[in-house]
Amino acid sequence: MEQKKGEQDFQIDTLLRPDNWDSYIGQERIKANVKIMIEAAQKRGERPDHLLFYGPQGLGKTTIANLIAKEMGAQLRITSGVNLEKTGDLVSTLANLEEGDILFVDEAHRINRTIEEILYPAMESRKLHMMVGKGPAARQLTLDLPAFTLIAATTRVNLLSAPLRSRFGAIFSMDYYEQAHIEEIIRRSAGILGLQIESGAVASIARAARFTPRTANRLLKRVRDYAQVHNMATIGEEAVYDTLEMLEIDELGLEKWDRKLLESIIKKFKGGPVGLNTLVAILGEDKGTVEEIYEPFLIKMGLLQKTPSGRVVTDEAYDHLNLRQFKVQ
Numbered sequence: 001m002e003q004k005k006g007e008q009d010f011q012i013d014t015l016l017r018p019d020n021w022d023s024y025i026g027q028e029r030i031k032a033n034v035k036i037m038i039e040a041a042q043k044r045g046e047r048p049d050h051l052l053f054y055g056p057q058g059l060g061k062t063t064i065a066n067l068i069a070k071e072m073g074a075q076l077r078i079t080s081g082v083n084l085e086k087t088g089d090l091v092s093t094l095a096n097l098e099e100g101d102i103l104f105v106d107e108a109h110r111i112n113r114t115i116e117e118i119l120y121p122a123m124e125s126r127k128l129h130m131m132v133g134k135g136p137a138a139r140q141l142t143l144d145l146p147a148f149t150l151i152a153a154t155t156r157v158n159l160l161s162a163p164l165r166s167r168f169g170a171i172f173s174m175d176y177y178e179q180a181h182i183e184e185i186i187r188r189s190a191g192i193l194g195l196q197i198e199s200g201a202v203a204s205i206a207r208a209a210r211f212t213p214r215t216a217n218r219l220l221k222r223v224r225d226y227a228q229v230h231n232m233a234t235i236g237e238e239a240v241y242d243t244l245e246m247l248e249i250d251e252l253g254l255e256k257w258d259r260k261l262l263e264s265i266i267k268k269f270k271g272g273p274v275g276l277n278t279l280v281a282i283l284g285e286d287k288g289t290v291e292e293i294y295e296p297f298l299i300k301m302g303l304l305q306k307t308p309s310g311r312v313v314t315d316e317a318y319d320h321l322n323l324r325q326f327k328v329q
Contacts, residue, residue, distance in 0.1 A: 015192060018067065021067060026178070026185070048068070050149060051168060051169065051170050051172070052152045052171045053065075053154075053174055055155065059212060065102065065153070069102045076101075077104065079093055084105070094118070095143065107154060119150075127142055129142050152168070176300055177212065185213050186216050195227075201223070204237050219249075223239055225243075226243045227239050254298075254303075258294055261294055264279070268282075272307075272311050275311075276311070278310075304317065
């Protein structure tokens with residue numbers, strides 16, 4: 001049953017994904033720049049420059065890669081930095097490219113540094129250099145690659161090496177979405193799913209969506225489940241509040257682990273500063289999860305600050321969690 005539910009969610013996610021520039025809401029600055037690059041490349045009969053997109057998860061990096069491929073009439077080949085651990089992994093990926101392909105590498109910061117240099121000539125001159133054989137009999141073989149565009153996405157651009165970053169023709173920072181854009185996305189998704197939803201319910205979901213389209217659609221699906229089970233023809237604010245309460249999500253979009261992080265700093269460390277390793281130990285999560293998922297949103301909301309000495313909660317965090325009594329005067 002869980003597998004079937006997962007397959008249904010995947011199909012819905014695919015259905016909700018924008019399939020053209022007009023249906024891609026938000027990120028206007030990036031869209032304008034990318035569209036100009038594509039149009040200019042098409043007029044020259046060339047492939048677009050290699051592109052790098054970075055920012056928190058769920059902001060549409062993969063969606064943009066899909067739209068670029070569709071606009072160029074190109075095949076999109078998708079892999080992840082996690083899958084490029086060995087020389088053979090990267091060589092196989094590059095050697096299987098065809099003329100005009102777009103190679104999308106998600107989590108690019110996780111590409112093994114020891115094989116990263118293979119990418120440099122591939123990106124610059126479409127050459128693939130590889131060693132054949134071992135020991136004294138080893139020799140270098142060079143293959144010509146077809147014209148292709150590399151689109152990389154990462155949540156940790158600071159972990160990309162400077163030589164790799166310098167080889168992208170354009171680098172774009174994906175920003176958190178505005179509240180109005182999130183509401184527009186929810187209305188669009190509700191229309192695709194055939195849902196009747198009140199404007200107040202749209203606004204309530206948007207406020208809890210962490211300024212992120214992926215989260216907005218996830219919450220909308222869970223509210224839809226609640227409304228269907230309770231035979232609601234129209235989704236109202238009450239259905240949203242009940243669903244968020246069941247999911248342990250508050251009105252600002254903070255989840256249980258967000259609150260645990262803030263409460264731990266307040267109650268155990270008098271508001272901070274606290275080192276990252278200490279937080280990781282308290283939460284039982286890895287550094288990547290804390291830095292890539294929890295912290296960006298909490299910082300965006302003004303509830304957490306990163307200082308040279310460590311993480312510090314703000315006055316707003318004390319007020320939101322009703323923990324002002326723990327504030328050290």
